[in-house]
Amino acid sequence: MSDRVISVKGLSKTFSSVQKQPGIAGSLRALISRQKSHTEAVKEVSFDIAPGELVGFLxxxxxxxxxxxxxxxxxxxxxxxxxxxxxxxxxxxxxxLLRQIALVMGNKNQLWWDLPAWDSFVVLRELYGVPKADFDRRLDRLLSDLQISDKVNTQVRKMSLGERMKCELVAALLYGPKVIFLDEPTIGLDLISQKRIRDFLKEMNQAEGSTMILTSHYMQDVQELCDRVIVIDHGTIIFDGTLGSLMRRYSDKRMLRLHLSDEVPAEDLGRYGELHNTDDQSVVIGVNRSEISQVTAAVLANLPVVDISIEDVSIDEVIRNLFAEGPPA
Ligand SMILES: Nc1ncnc2c1ncn2[C@@H]1O[C@H](COP(=O)(O)OP(=O)(O)OP(=O)(O)O)[C@@H](O)[C@H]1O
Ligand SMILES: [Mg+2]
Structure with missing residues (x-):
């Protein structure tokens, strides 16, 4: 085996679809002129992933x-x-290949809706030809790690979102895939279920050395699980590196979070630092660490401040910044 489990080079995907104006006239026009629209969803993407890596794809x-x-x-x-x-x-x-990989999608049901989860697991065992002893051992372990043993005889349609997601994970991992693609596996789950799934994924990755790519909009997932992140925007990769190196670029910055009693024009706020987020009367200003006390004093003297806090830059903010400004220099 080479030192790369996944290797991607100049990968692109353009979707074409026929444009249609609303209404019958629009349908007729589309028949005649067939105006096509193109979406370049992925543009010339390249990256390599080594065995056992757990990479956040953001x-x-x-x-x-x-x-x-x-x-x-x-x-x-x-x-x-x-x-x-x-x-x-x-x-x-x-x-x-298909026997060695799994795709888990948080927003898509892959189990049979009307069957109890258990029946789906057995079908998968047959489909993938998993020896019975391996299957029993793995299933036991997965069910107890995810604390879902008591639900396996429930019809999938009657499960809560979190229970279903855990069963989806069990189904995807039953045959011991080497590479696991997770597309928003914690979407819509409560904080405790999110945590349980994160802990579970971390343990799987460590115990079995499986390689994982994970997409999530929850930065907590990324922070706890991924050493490396690949950030994509408009189909193009804008960052690929360790989360630590990304955060270090912002380590000399602190965030001044203000709540104001009145709206203040952006140009007035911009005088105090880098304006990150303005949402009515709530404002976040990025300030160099060395200037923080001076700027705080000026803000308190000149702006209608109701509440103020000084924070380290959060990973959410760093990522949001990347999207707003493109790659950091
Ligand atoms: N089957 C399709 N036909 C046409 N366009 C599509 C199709 N699937 C995706 N797209 C378009 O491709 C682009 C990328 O979509 P994609 O689903 O990969 O985004 P994503 O990064 O997964 O977003 P999200 O965080 O919302 O899940 C979007 O502009 C989307 O509208
Ligand atoms: Mg998506």
Missing amino acids: GPNGAGKTTTLKMLTGILHPTSGEAHVLGYRPFDRKPE
Whole structure:
């Protein structure tokens, strides 16, 4: 095996669809003129992932994350470029590869809705040809780690979102995949369930050495799980490196969080530092660490401050900044 589990080079995906104006006239026009629109969802993306890495794949809505994961799992064919997973091209959909990878999507149900989870697990065991002893051992462990043993005989449709998500994870991991793609596995879950799933993923990654790519809009997931992050925006990678190195770029900054009694024009606020977020009367200003006391005094003297706090830069803020300004210098 090479030192790369995943290798992606110049991968692109453009979706084409026929544009249609609303109404019958629009439908007729579309028939005649067939105006096509193109969405470049993923543009020339390249990265390598080594065995056992747990990589966060981040980006705003519509950035191209799901599209990339679908290409890496063979669901979508790329428009151009290359991808290899465990040495195979995913879009060839070779059973040898499919048996070694899993895709878990938080917003999509992959279990059979009307069956108890247990029945789905058994079908998967047959489908993947997992030896009974391995299956029993793995299932036991997965169910107890995720604390979901008491729900396996419940119809999936009757489960809560969190219970269903745990069963989805069990189903995806039953056959011991080497590479696991997780597309927002904690979406919509309460904080305790999110935490349990994070702990579980961390343990899987450490115990089995499985390689994982995870997308999430919850920075807590990324902070706890991922040493490395790849950030994508408008289909293009804008950062690939350790989370630590990304945060260090901002380590000389602190965030002055203000609550104001009146709205203050942005240009007046901008005088005190880098304006990060203005939301009615709530304002966040980035200030150099060395100037913080001086700036705080000036803010208190000149602005209608109701409440003030000084914070380290949060990972949310760093990522939001990346999207707003492009890659840091
Ligand atoms: N089947 C499709 N046909 C046409 N356009 C599509 C299709 N799937 C995705 N797109 C477009 O491709 C772009 C990337 O979508 P994608 O689902 O990869 O984003 P994402 O990063 O996963 O976003 P989110 O965080 O909202 O899940 C979007 O502009 C989306 O509208
Ligand atoms: Mg998505």
